[in-house]
Amino acid sequence: xxxxxxxxxxxxxxxxxxxxxxxxxxxxxxxxxxxxxxxxxxxxxxxxxxxxxxxxxxxxxxxxxxxxxxxxxxxxxxxxxxxxxxxxxxxxxxxxxxxxxxxxxxxxxxxxxxxxxxxxxxxxxxxxxxxxxxxxxxxxxxxxxxxxxxxxxxxxxxxxxxxxxxxxxxxxxxxxxxxxxxxxxxxxxxxxxxxxxxxxxxxxxxxxxxxxxxxxxxxxxxxxxxxxxxxxxxxxxxxxxxxxxxxxxxxxxxxxxxxxxxxxxxxxxxxxxxxxxxxxxxxxxxxxxxxxxxxxxxxxxx
Numbered sequence: 001x002x003x004x005x006x007x008x009x010x011x012x013x014x015x016x017x018x019x020x021x022x023x024x025x026x027x028x029x030x031x032x033x034x035x036x037x038x039x040x041x042x043x044x045x046x047x048x049x050x051x052x053x054x055x056x057x058x059x060x061x062x063x064x065x066x067x068x069x070x071x072x073x074x075x076x077x078x079x080x081x082x083x084x085x086x087x088x089x090x091x092x093x094x095x096x097x098x099x100x101x102x103x104x105x106x107x108x109x110x111x112x113x114x115x116x117x118x119x120x121x122x123x124x125x126x127x128x129x130x131x132x133x134x135x136x137x138x139x140x141x142x143x144x145x146x147x148x149x150x151x152x153x154x155x156x157x158x159x160x161x162x163x164x165x166x167x168x169x170x171x172x173x174x175x176x177x178x179x180x181x182x183x184x185x186x187x188x189x190x191x192x193x194x195x196x197x198x199x200x201x202x203x204x205x206x207x208x209x210x211x212x213x214x215x216x217x218x219x220x221x222x223x224x225x226x227x228x229x230x231x232x233x234x235x236x237x238x239x240x241x242x243x244x245x246x247x248x249x250x251x252x253x254x255x256x257x258x259x260x261x262x263x264x265x266x267x268x269x270x271x272x273x274x275x276x277x278x279x280x281x282x283x284x285x286x287x288x289x290x291x292x293x294x295x296x297x298x299x300x301x302x
Contacts, residue, residue, distance in 0.1 A: 023120035023151055023187070033057035034090040039072055039133075041098035046072040048101075050094075056080055057089060066295045071100040071136065075299055082110030083150065085119035092126040095133040095162075100290065102136040106299045109139065113147035114184060121150035131160025134232075134290050138282070140300070141169035141271055144206075147184045158194040163232030163289055167278045171271045172206065172223045181223065182208050192231065192261060199231065199259045219267075226266040226274040230285050236262050239288055246284050253277055 033055030063073040173181030192200040212218030252268040
């Protein structure tokens with residue numbers, strides 16, 4: 001990732017194929033699940049107009065904790081609770097013009113150890129936000145078990161004056177159980193565009209065998225990382241000032257703006273610290289992005 005962050009080198013690059021990433025994807029052992037959502041403005045109220053699923057991936061009914069004028073809150077449910085070798089999850093969501101949607105998950109996502117053949121899992125999120133629409137993509141954290149192998153891809157396509165705020169929190173290994181992440185490989189890909197033009201392209205390989213994993217110029221041995229992004233803020237400079245005023249200064253996080261994308265990074269060892277940072281930043285940025293205070297999903301407190 002970028003040099004402004006504590007680590008995680010940034011690279012504008014094309015996405016590699018399975019051969020380049022070193023992953024083995026076995027079509028004969030592929031257990032797929034997909035979820036396709038759509039949200040549209042219906043008389044000033046955001047309605048979920050499409051919810052098609054295949055396999056163990058679905059949603060509960062939409063919630064309106066902010067009233068009809070607020071965002072439509074939806075919880076993404078994956079009953080298995082994690083990914084094993086051969087799993088392939090695809091989530092796609094479209095937010096139509098004038099609509100506002102907040103998507104989250106009821107629990108942490110787990111990436112389990114690969115099988116004896118090293119078969120990888122894959123997870124994709126494809127998000128489209130129309131002109132005048134707002135999407136908040138706020139999944140709970142992902143926990144990667146030692147030996148996990150797979151690929152995560154997040155692609156966000158904005159149109160016109162679309163706005164978006166989201167995050168990704170990743171914990172590597174289970175230090176509390178003395179099970180660090182010392183083998184395996186996870187490839188993360190982010191692609192954010194507006195009207196087809198790239199704003200933020202990033203690929204991050206997480207490989208404990210690579211020098212960057214423990215090098216101070218890279219991962220630095222950190223076991224938890226988080227990235228929060230916000231696009232469509234009316235004044236990014238003022239937003240950064242508010243973040244620095246509201247959140248305790250720490251060498252473990254940094255914030256900057258590139259091409260209209262505000263990026264906040266965390267690199268450390270505490271999942272709770274990373275989550276608290278993202279939630280605090282969201283509470284600062286949301287009023288600036290959508291004109292309303294943050295409404296915490298009830299599922300986060302259960």
